[in-house]
Amino acid sequence: MQICNYPCQNKTRFYEIEAIEIPIVYNKYGDHDPNGLLYVLKKDAEEI
Numbered sequence: 001m002q003i004c005n006y007p008c009q010n011k012t013r014f015y016e017i018e019a020i021e022i023p024i025v026y027n028k029y030g031d032h033d034p035n036g037l038l039y040v041l042k043k044d045a046e047e048i
Contacts, residue, residue, distance in 0.1 A: 016042035 024036030
C-alpha cells in the first residue's frame with residue numbers, strides 16, 4: 001500500500017502525560033542516572 005493511499009481515519013487522540021523523576025539503572029555494573037525522567041500517563045503516575 002502506498003503511503004498516499006493510506007486510509008485516514010480523521011481521529012485525533014489526546015493523552016495526558018507526566019514526567020516523574022526516578023533513578024534509572026543502565027546495566028548490571030551499577031551505571032545509573034540518579035535524576036532520570038520517566039514519561040508516564042498521568043493517571044498511572046501515582047502508582048509508579
